[in-house]
Amino acid sequence: MAILAVENLHRRFGGLHAVNDVSFQVAAGQIKAVIGPNGAGKTTLFNLVSGALTPSSGVVRFQGKDIQGRRPFEIAALGMARTYQNIKMFAGMTALENVMVGCHLRGKAGFLSSMLHAPWTWNEEREVLGKSMELLELLEIGESAHVLATSLAFGQQRAVELARALAMQPSLLLLDEPAAGLNIYETAEVGRLITKIRDMGITVLLVEHDMSLVMDISDEIVVLCFGEKIAEDLPAAIQNNPEVIKIYLGE
């Protein structure tokens, strides 16, 4: 069953048709990759799916519900998490606190009970703390838990961002260039991690430039070029698709 369905999606920025009539589906439990040259509309597509941008027209269906035009926090509540190409840490907060924000939706404490530090919030706080620490350790940055997130190394910030997204316990995880800026060893590590996340039962949709990573881990690939979908197939078939080769290597 498709957990995410995109149908005839359009987005125009003035005269630029950034996403032009794109349709595809993501089946539950798979890793699906979106690739394409710079400016193909990949990040715009992500922003449309996650609610950061509103489509000019078209349908985004997540778990059977039409979500186009809904606000990001509403879509997050339905079980969609995302990371960003240019990492967006919560400045002024530690790595641990960043991940704890990821647990926001599962908490119930409101203004009054928080101000009174009411006993019925203690349990929730303990659970959030334990869960967040667990995730940091899963991503092997447990020792940096109490360091300001923005002062961590780039690769570690990536890990914090991923832990933060996992803390939401999403059913669908959008990863925007998870390997950008990483060396080949770190990239391979990220690949193993994404496979692990899939095995935890989380569906993954990722945008990525690193072809070897995409070919290694994806179950299916969508190719975008100038906002249009030009191919959608298994990795092996994409590698031999003449049109895709033409885009990447020229005539």
Next chain:
Amino acid sequence: MKRILPILPLLAVVVLVQLVTAWTGTQYYLTQMTMAAYYSLLIIGLCVLMGYAGQISLGHAGFFAIGGYLSAALTTRSLVPFKEAALVRLLDNCGMLHAGKDLYGGELLVVTPWAAAVFAVLVAALIAVAIGIPVLKLKGHYLAMATLGFGIIIYRLVLATPWFGEADGISGVPPFQLFSGVTVSGETSVRILNYYLAWGVLLCGLVLLINLMQSRIGRALRAIHGSEEAADAMGVNIARFKLQTFVLSAVFAAIAGVLLTHYNGGIGPSEAGVMKSVRYVAIVAVGGMAHLWGAMFMGVLLNFLSLRGVFGSYDDAVFGLILIVIMLFAPDGILSLITGRKKQAVTVPTVQQDREV
């Protein structure tokens, strides 16, 4: 409990100050310490709004004035002419009215301080909701200007309305008996009691806000400040949290206004003035924006000095100067100069720093 522990030494200092003034015969200082404590209640509320939620407000003197003026007017303006009105009779039956004699022996019928205080704070909260919903959509300079506009409106309203005493303000506000034996009043006989009462209220407010900042809500607020886009994607309802914080800080301001007005026995239009709002923002900035302890400490110190008349006629000029100097040389607050504390969360609070792809 760990988070509350720093309160204890502070409590000791509060007691020590009182004892020292008693020994040295300088109890008159306690009056300004009491007033400074009430002003600081407003300051720490504003600190949460500015430093943690990242929203600036140049209209908080307005909320202070709403609290102060409404409780002053309701507890002094006689309802005798409206004695037969259904609403007045209903209030009377609920025990919310207080009959007495005015200065010239005439009949007087006014609202009790408790009822007036609750009403004043509720009105401030409602106005904060009504103002906050449209205004908090704005960012940075635009939000500052919109809240400034609100502050000016309140100032002009109290200045032009006879019921609020126009340029004279309202005097003769009665003492506020909180409960048996504890009365908010400026009389010398209860000066020490009121000193402890004001500090008790301030420290309670501080504990509540410290709790808030270390909770799920506090994390969400700081996340909004860190990156609105990412907080949104984590499921944080940004518009709602900003509004709730705005209302919370307005309620703190209104409570401060109510209590200080009863303590002073009156309120004047300068309390609603724009320069007051600027002063509050300056004090939060000196304290270090996202630093409740710093804001409280600076709130007490600067208000105390100002109330003692240390700055003379240059009062407002001094606070303007403080704002400039702090922004130039210590944008992380004055304490950062001593501790070397650096925090990137303390740039101009509302300017969106996310660059988009």
